[in-house]
Amino acid sequence: MMNKLIFGRYIPGDSLIHKLDPRAKLIASFYFIGIIFLANNWQSYLLAGIFTLGCVLVSKISLSFFIRGVKPLIWLIIFTVALQMFFTTGGQVYWSWWIFTLTEFGVTNGIFIFCRFILIIFMSTLLTLTTAPLELSDAIEYILRPLKVVHFPVHEISLMLSIALRFVPTLMDETEKIMNAQRARGVDFGEGNLIQKMKAIIPLLIPLFVSSFNRAEDLATAMEARGYNGGEGRTKYRKLDWHLRDTVTIVIFALFTVGLILLRK
Amino acid sequence: MDIRFEKVDFTYQPGTPFETRALFDIDLEVKAGSYTALVGHTGSGKSTLLQHLNALLKPTSGVVTIGDRRITPETDNKNLKPIRKKVGIVFQFPEAQLFEETVAKDIAFGPKNFGVSEEEARKLAAEYLALVGLDETYMERSPFDLSGGQMRRVAIAGVLAMEPEVLVLDEPTAGLDPQGRKEMMEMFQRLHDEKGLTIVLVTHLMDDVADFADYVYVLEKGHIAKCGTPQEVFADVSWVEEKQIGVPTATAFAEKLVAKGFQFDYLPLTAEDLADQLLALGGLSHDE
Numbered sequence A: 001m002m003n004k005l006i007f008g009r010y011i012p013g014d015s016l017i018h019k020l021d022p023r024a025k026l027i028a029s030f031y032f033i034g035i036i037f038l039a040n041n042w043q044s045y046l047l048a049g050i051f052t053l054g055c056v057l058v059s060k061i062s063l064s065f066f067i068r069g070v071k072p073l074i075w076l077i078i079f080t081v082a083l084q085m086f087f088t089t090g091g092q093v094y095w096s097w098w099i100f101t102l103t104e105f106g107v108t109n110g111i112f113i114f115c116r117f118i119l120i121i122f123m124s125t126l127l128t129l130t131t132a133p134l135e136l137s138d139a140i141e142y143i144l145r146p147l148k149v150v151h152f153p154v155h156e157i158s159l160m161l162s163i164a165l166r167f168v169p170t171l172m173d174e175t176e177k178i179m180n181a182q183r184a185r186g187v188d189f190g191e192g193n194l195i196q197k198m199k200a201i202i203p204l205l206i207p208l209f210v211s212s213f214n215r216a217e218d219l220a221t222a223m224e225a226r227g228y229n230g231g232e233g234r235t236k237y238r239k240l241d242w243h244l245r246d247t248v249t250i251v252i253f254a255l256f257t258v259g260l261i262l263l264r265k
Numbered sequence B: 001m002d003i004r005f006e007k008v009d010f011t012y013q014p015g016t017p018f019e020t021r022a023l024f025d026i027d028l029e030v031k032a033g034s035y036t037a038l039v040g041h042t043g044s045g046k047s048t049l050l051q052h053l054n055a056l057l058k059p060t061s062g063v064v065t066i067g068d069r070r071i072t073p074e075t076d077n078k079n080l081k082p083i084r085k086k087v088g089i090v091f092q093f094p095e096a097q098l099f100e101e102t103v104a105k106d107i108a109f110g111p112k113n114f115g116v117s118e119e120e121a122r123k124l125a126a127e128y129l130a131l132v133g134l135d136e137t138y139m140e141r142s143p144f145d146l147s148g149g150q151m152r153r154v155a156i157a158g159v160l161a162m163e164p165e166v167l168v169l170d171e172p173t174a175g176l177d178p179q180g181r182k183e184m185m186e187m188f189q190r191l192h193d194e195k196g197l198t199i200v201l202v203t204h205l206m207d208d209v210a211d212f213a214d215y216v217y218v219l220e221k222g223h224i225a226k227c228g229t230p231q232e233v234f235a236d237v238s239w240v241e242e243k244q245i246g247v248p249t250a251t252a253f254a255e256k257l258v259a260k261g262f263q264f265d266y267l268p269l270t271a272e273d274l275a276d277q278l279l280a281l282g283g284l285s286h287d288e
Helices: A022-038 A042-059 A063-087 A104-130 A133-150 A154-184 A194-225 A244-263 B046-052 B081-086 B103-113 B118-131 B148-160 B178-195 B206-212 B230-235 B237-242 B249-259 B271-287
Strands: A093-097 A100-103 B003-012 B020-030 B035-040 B061-066 B069-071 B087-090 B166-170 B198-202 B215-220 B223-228
Touching: A022 A104, A022 A133, A022 A244, A042 A104, A042 A244, A063 A100, A063 A104, A093 A104, A100 A104, A133 A154, A154 A194, A154 B087, B003 B046, B020 B046, B020 B223, B035 B046, B035 B206, B046 B166, B046 B198, B081 B087, B087 B148, B103 B118, B103 B148, B118 B148, B148 B178, B166 B178, B178 B198, B178 B206, B198 B206, B206 B230, B206 B249, B215 B230, B223 B230, B230 B237, B249 B271
Parallel strands: B035 B198, B035 B215, B087 B166, B166 B198
Antiparallel strands: A093 A100, B003 B020, B003 B061, B061 B069, B215 B223
């Protein structure tokens, strides 16, 4: 079940995008989500599409991965697109029934929203596929650092984030194991009516919580025993390096923005 | 109830870039009433194989026959409960599966899932709690208040209470103290002898293999590298050592004696074997 989830996974590689500074990638991805809303006609969407495809090609990860990343969200996309199509008024009316009308504006709006969804998913999948979780948490810590001025606990948040990321696969394994053990004791997961399904989750959930508590306690003890006492005065083992290629990436995104602004009406 | 594997392959996450093959062309047979040991390196596919024994995993190709049920890649997930009832699996560190408020309820959980009445399940719980060496004062305690070793016992009792015909044990004694280990292994042996329980044991401890098993499968990188009685498998000491699975302590010691010029009638696997033969040898040398 969880094995099918592509979004949020990391595939090691040595492409240019893999080597970029995670800060550059993180900023660029968020920036992309922001500026995609600038596109409002087919020329600008074409440019955005080509740009995204270019990024995917540079990453050397097969396109089928990205398409699989879209799959879990396909119903949400179809639902939104359908809403846009049938409830937008304006332009030539093609078809109408009860409260539903299919208009020229509606169709174009629907298509644009569809493109926007796909491009955003592709870009964020690209970020997670090419960036190791720990790199991401380092980048987030760095980017949040200015918030220290307002006493935002940047170190604690980033520590929690990196521990959480580290334990996602461990907890997934554990879930799988406990599920199997309970199945062997005659539990049917995902069968029967809603109430039966919920009840079947209890033998999974309680052991998971208990083991998380135990794990947290052990981890805290181990951290203290190794001299951890908060964020003050700590040095860093993993250092982030900003190279020329990272600056170039940002510049390319800036040029892309200029292109979008020129193309939009 | 026999379990048979015919040309079983298994691949994790087939069709994705994370695809990994765990089992290759496995032919294996667990006869009713036998005590089978599965040994091999970490990552040799023992645990994957074990999950095929009660259809938690289905082969990617090949057939697993469990009693009169044939499990093929096409078998769907419905109606597998009867198999799970007959093949009980004690997973590694089974104490992680406890969840009920009381020990009694947790042990009764399995039987109840298979349709045993509330009362009957409670009776079973009491019976099997005693069998694993805990008295009835534990019945109403929370499983989370117990020590690690006691939790392990309760978890094992929970599987035994389902009264399976085949009991699969994945390193049941890992992390237990020597006394607890001995008690556990002797209890399984008793169930095997008295109730005719078929046992499949996955272990890294060759002494347990020598003491209890009557058939051994050696797994290596998803293949069956060797199978036979413990006598046959351990006969080629250098092969066993090359595969880094080790030989029983008694056998290792006997090997050293052989190097010093001793002659044994047959390869001793257990301490008793070794002692018997040494006594016989000793007797001989006295006579001369």
